[in-house]
Amino acid sequence: MADDDPFENMLAQMDRAEEFADVTHGVFERLKHPERTLKVTLPVELDSGDVEVFKGYRCQFDSARGPFKGGVRYHPSVTQEEVEALAGWMTWKTALVDLPFGGAKGGVICEPKDLTDNDLENLTRRYTEGIRRLIGPETDVPAPDMNTNPQTMAWMMDTYSMYEGYSVPKVVTGKPLELGGTPGRIAATGRGVSIVTERLFDYLENDLSEASVAIQGFGNVGSHAARMLDDAGARVVATSDVSGAVYDPDGLDVSTLGAHVDAGGLIEEYTRGDLRVEDRTRWDEGQAISNEELLTLDVDVLIPAAVEGVITNDNADDIRANAIVEAANGPTTVAADEILSERDVQIVPDILANAGGVIVSYLEWVQNSQEFSWPLETVNAELERRIGSAFDETIERYDEGAIPDLRTAAYTLALERTARAHEYRGLFP
Structure with missing residues (x-):
């Protein structure tokens, strides 16, 4: 299997879960094909x-x-x-x-x-x-x-x-509020990543307020996750964009960095003090590092929030984070997964960690169907309830003992639910 083929990577993740999932082989084969x-x-x-x-x-x-x-x-x-x-x-x-x-x-x-x-x-x-x-x-x-x-x-x-x-407002989600969008949708994926990271620390009986976090990618998902984890007391020590990465072991000024990026700035400008914000009281904002170096920092949590396939067989041995929360889709290849699993690095998989966006998209779709809008507090509470429940169910399946990692636990739940729907519906004609 090519390490950079996302479809083969997904199929391999499914294959790892097959022996633990209560799914007949015939239905399992159907699930492999779009x-x-x-x-x-x-x-x-x-x-x-x-x-x-x-x-x-x-x-x-x-x-x-x-x-x-x-x-x-x-x-x-x-x-x-x-x-x-x-x-x-x-x-x-x-x-x-x-x-x-x-x-x-x-x-x-x-x-x-x-x-x-x-x-x-x-x-x-x-x-x-x-x-x-x-x-x-x-x-x-x-x-x-x-x-x-x-x-x-x-x-x-x-x-x-x-x-x-x-x-037809509900033909798409993620719309502007004026066209039937829902409050909370833009921040939803990052909020879900933050919630799952907090849940992981609770599960591991560690203190998030003492944790160091590196976030690869400071776009919509990474920036919102950084802000919320910073608010929760975590120390965000590194982040990046296409221009490069910034690292400060004492913790980045997430608020100032966020304002700089929101104003159209780049990380490389931030590292040299060319801030696109009014408050220029801090000129030395950490050292410039590469995106590759960010992935191998000695931190409590690594959050890949950019593109797929960044943690591979080539760099998995160099990963020093104690846990990984996958904010991006498919950031870890199967070969890297096996290496990290052997090293007991806990990985919260993408299909759980970044599900906040689709949860709130569903809530937007429901509101459009009802022609009724909910306040932000209702949306955020429902997001936390749903993603928290999925986290708890994944942990429960993992704690049964036979399943090797959280990704496989999550896949067994997802495959079983989809397979049961197929079995109830049958084949037509």
């Missing part, structure tokens, strides 16, 4: 006057438990295999946190920073038209992912609604 994947060609006239042809995908992996659910990402590295792997992970994620959804994922091969806002709108509308025969509020509900956001979802919703002839 129901369908659509490839679309997207010619777009850019503001430059050029016409560029983009490629996009939408994979619908499994719908046994309900409508397909999954984000849409814009990135140069998007491939069909990656989209299918992410759709599979979304299937197991929604099952693990017991949502009435299946799993899907979409992606467009592009470099968003090279496109104007008008280019991105035209690309989004063209992509939505390309996949609109698959999506719908009761069939497949997209959401934001890497390099997409509430504005992207607003364009998708509007394009779909134009074809339907009336407004």
Whole structure:
């Protein structure tokens, strides 16, 4: 198996769980295959006057438990295999946190920073038209992912609604509040990561207020997780973006760093004191390190919150964190998993750790269905209840003794729930 193939990595994770899951082999084999994947060609006239042809995908992996659910990402590295792997992970994620959804994922091969806002709108509308025969509020509900956001979802919703002839807010989630979005959605994945990290420390009987944390990635997920863990008393000692990483063993000023990044700044500017914030009282904000060095820092918790496949066979032996909480999708390969498991490094898997986003997407979808909105306190409380329950169920399965790690425990629960849905529904025709 190639260490950098996300789909093969997902299948290998499933295979590790098969012997512990109460699933017949025939149904298990069905669970390995996506129901369908659509490839679309997207010619777009850019503001430059050029016409560029983009490629996009939408994979619908499994719908046994309900409508397909999954984000849409814009990135140069998007491939069909990656989209299918992410759709599979979304299937197991929604099952693990017991949502009435299946799993899907979409992606467009592009470099968003090279496109104007008008280019991105035209690309989004063209992509939505390309996949609109698959999506719908009761069939497949997209959401934001890497390099997409509430504005992207607003364009998708509007394009779909134009074809339907009336407004259809619940065709997507992660929308602006003015279009039926829910408070708490933007921070939801990071909040879930923070909640799970606190639960892990409680389980290990360790004090989070004395913990050091390194977070690879300071985008939407990583930045919100950093803020919430900082508020909980943890010491966030390192984080990163595409420009590089910053490390301060005494703890970063998360608030100042967050303001700098929110204003459009980069980590490399922060490390040299070129802060894009008004308060410039602190000029030396830690030492610059590489993203690779960040992964091997001697910390209590490592939180990979960037892209998949960053912890591999090549660097697993160098990982010094006592625990890993996977905020990104698929950041740890199976080969690395085996090495870390042998070293008793606890890994909270992605299908649990980053499920906060899809939980609150579900809550948004429910509110849209009811044409009723809930306050932030209600949304956050329901998020904590659902992800906390999934954590407790995973720990209970793990503590039964035979299962080797938390990822396998989480997969057994997810596979069993999805398999039971298939068994009850049967095969048609």
